Amino acid sequence: MKRDTRIIHAGRSKQYTGNVVNPPVVRASTIVFDTFAQLKHASLNRANRVAFYGRRGTNTHFALQQAICELEGGAGCALYPCGAAAISGALLAFLKSGDHLLMVDSTYEPSRSLADKVLAGLGIETTYYDPHIGAGIASLIKPNTKVIFLESPGSLTFEMQDIPAICAVAKRHNVVTILDNTWASPILCQPFTLGVDVSVQSATKYIVGHSDVMLGTASANEQHWPQLREHSYLLGYCASADDAYTALRGLRTLAVRLRQHEQSSLTVAGWLTQRPEVETVLHPALASHPGHSLFKRDFTGSNGLFAFVLKQANQAQIEAFIEGMSHFKMGFSWGGYESLITATMDVQQLRTATAWPYSGPLIRLHIGLEDVDDLITDLAAAFSRL
Numbered sequence: 273m274k275r276d277t278r279i280i281h282a283g284r285s286k287q288y289t290g291n292v293v294n295p296p297v298v299r300a301s302t303i304v305f306d307t308f309a310q311l312k313h314a315s316l317n318r319a320n321r322v323a324f325y326g327r328r329g330t331n332t333h334f335a336l337q338q339a340i341c342e343l344e345g346g347a348g349c350a351l352y353p354c355g356a357a358a359i360s361g362a363l364l365a366f367l368k369s370g371d372h373l374l375m376v377d378s379t380y381e382p383s384r385s386l387a388d389k390v391l392a393g394l395g396i397e398t399t400y401y402d403p404h405i406g407a408g409i410a411s412l413i414k415p416n417t418k419v420i421f422l423e424s425p426g427s428l429t430f431e432m433q434d435i436p437a438i439c440a441v442a443k444r445h446n447v448v449t450i451l452d453n454t455w456a457s458p459i460l461c462q463p464f465t466l467g468v469d470v471s472v473q474s475a476t477k478y479i480v481g482h483s484d485v486m487l488g489t490a491s492a493n494e495q496h497w498p499q500l501r502e503h504s505y506l507l508g509y510c511a512s513a514d515d516a517y518t519a520l521r522g523l524r525t526l527a528v529r530l531r532q533h534e535q536s537s538l539t540v541a542g543w544l545t546q547r548p549e550v551e552t553v554l555h556p557a558l559a560s561h562p563g564h565s566l567f568k569r570d571f572t573g574s575n576g577l578f579a580f581v582l583k584q585a586n587q588a589q590i591e592a593f594i595e596g597m598s599h600f601k602m603g604f605s606w607g608g609y610e611s612l613i614t615a616t617m618d619v620q621q622l623r624t625a626t627a628w629p630y631s632g633p634l635i636r637l638h639i640g641l642e643d644v645d646d647l648i649t650d651l652a653a654a655f656s657r658l
């Protein structure tokens with residue numbers, strides 16, 4: 273089956289859907305059993321998608337977990353109330369007091385704050401590393417290093433990481449690799465074939481795809497799935513059946529939506545490279561991007577999220593630029609059907625291991641499903657205001 277066809281079938285086994293197209297929303301805390309034998313059977317198989325207790329999930333959750341595994345390639349998938357919970361759940365499953373964590377310097381800012389504020393308080397030390405380090409990560413591994421946390425591309429600054437090179441070093445040192453794979457969604461990158469142990473998704477973004485649900489997933493290979501599953505369960509992470517249903521509904525159109533996001537995003541990115549006000553466009557699918565060869569090797573496509581750096585602009589100019597937009601709404605998150613814009617005046621203050629090479633402000637765009645001509649008209653007007 274090709275990818276688009278797999279998306280249509282993923283997780284829709286009869287066992288979960290019955291005789292309707294979509295798995296029904298099964299809300300439950302208590303599951304009741306007719307016989308003691310059934311109760312025992314559920315208890316013994318509670319980790320294997322047999323309904324046992326609400327926190328372990330119902331058929332609605334199982335269908336989504338199965339779908340994510342089929343698409344992303346993991347042996348098992350845990351659900352979380354949001355992407356940030358999936359990140360904390362995955363990290364806490366493999367780290368304990370006295371351990372050392374390597375985290376990429378270009379990571380999503382809340383992941384970094386989690387390490388600095390929460391993990392540090394638990395006695396877990398973090399070292400940030402250059403996203404371009406590749407196999408050189410070996411020099412940062414200490415006897416107590418237990419996890420390497422990757423994100424590629426970085427979702428603000430879009431550096432590409434050499435995922436297979438880092439994972440190969442990690443395996444030699446018995447270190448668990450966790451990848452924030454949200455940018456790729458479950459279909460643009462196959463993390464487990466690149467050697468990753470655990471892959472995290474903020475399903476809030478492209479999986480849900482309509483800016484109306486918070487949800488996270490963490491999937492693991494055969495070796496790491498039991499520990500991820502049990503630790504996440506014991507920490508009490510779970511998600512609502514309604515949100516799992518909404519994510520499954522979003523998933524069905526993921527490939528079609530991404531193709532349009534990608535096409536419009538490349539059109540806008542190409543247009544921006546011609547603008548005299550623009551210092552650089554940070555989009556890994558452009559041949560000019562420093563990580564383009566890694567992108568071509570490890571990814572099957574791109575999406576609607578990228579950034580560009582202005583040559584110079586002060587606060588007032590940035591306000592004029594982003595406050596007057598007609599289609600690009602100002603706000604965080606991304607992956608919905610609508611276009612978004614944010615600005616970061618000082619990228620350097622978000623990193624400690626690497627020097628940010630640009631002095632102008634960074635503007636991040638999410639290119640939505642509007643007609644791309646309208647989006648370019650909107651941006652052209654913004655450059656006039658600037």
Ligand SMILES: *Cc1c(COP(=O)(O)O)cnc(C)c1O
Nearest residue numbers: 354355356380427454474476487
């Ligand atoms: C949004 C985001 C998250 C966090 O997901 P939430 O669902 O908002 O908690 C994590 N990583 C990346 C790359 C994100 O963009």
